[in-house]
């Protein structure tokens with residue numbers, strides 16, 4: 001039996017262990033998301049040398065939602081550089097919910113690019129007027145990171161646009177404070193479209209592995225992201241990616257990560273692998289219940305925590321040798 005199948009056994013075991021956990025609720029504040037099948041549960045790992053391990057409904061598509069935020073931040077850094085991007089958004093954890101209507105009172109900027117306010121400020125930077133081109137550029141980049149064609153879920157986009165008044169309030173607050181320009185509709189179209197991109201677990205794990213692999217897709221070998229900004233993105237994911245659960249996540253899982261309200265979680269083991277888990281039932285903080293449990297076990301069983309003493313010689317890495 002090869003060592004890789006040892007990793008497959010661990011992933012399958014974690015899938016079986018949590019597939020019947022039934023806690024949490026599917027998101028309903030975007031009505032279209034309420035149609036998700038709560039039974040679905042998928043896991044995928046992609047290594048930086050392009051090996052793929054799956055379990056469960058890894059092929060099931062869902063919308064990327066907030067997991068678009070680190071990638072949009074990366075694109076803004078590449079387009080505008082660090083100084084100009086950080087004029088619009090900070091890098092401090094907010095300790096608040098993802099949709100909090102709040103700016104940092106000291107700087108009058110959003111706290112960070114992982115909460116909605118910060119992500120909308122980033123969308124304002126990378127949008128175009130009219131917005132179609134900016135949306136297309138985002139989708140194009142995500143396709144190269146995933147290594148396959150992707151599309152926007154038009155029903156989710158329409159549903160979110162119709163009900164997104166809280167995000168509109170955040171955008172107008174930022175317009176009032178001079179954080180974003182007056183093209184508020186285009187900014188929100190960019191943001192809502194980014195959130196409505198359809199992906200499966202393998203797409204997300206491939207995107208995560210591309211970040212782990214210094215910006216190069218580990219299967220297609222295409223250069224996707226400028227590696228000089230990846231450390232910026234991973235740092236903010238580490239401290240802010242799980243919102244008001246970020247401290248607990250860093251303590252128990254110890255990986256840069258991002259969650260989305262459709263039920264996806266993406267994690268990165270720098271220079272080693274990308275992880276994605278999908279299951280739509282969420283806890284009170286908007287994070288996938290099974291996703292969090294699965295990531296905790298993956299980190300423990302494979303020795304992946306950033307400060308794990310056995311990280312360098314972890315079971316996972318040994319199995320790859």
Ligand code: DON
Nearest residue numbers: 065066098195259260261286
């Ligand atoms: O802004 C929103 O409401 C969503 N489109 C994205 C939010 C999200 O995924 C929060 N993550 N847990």
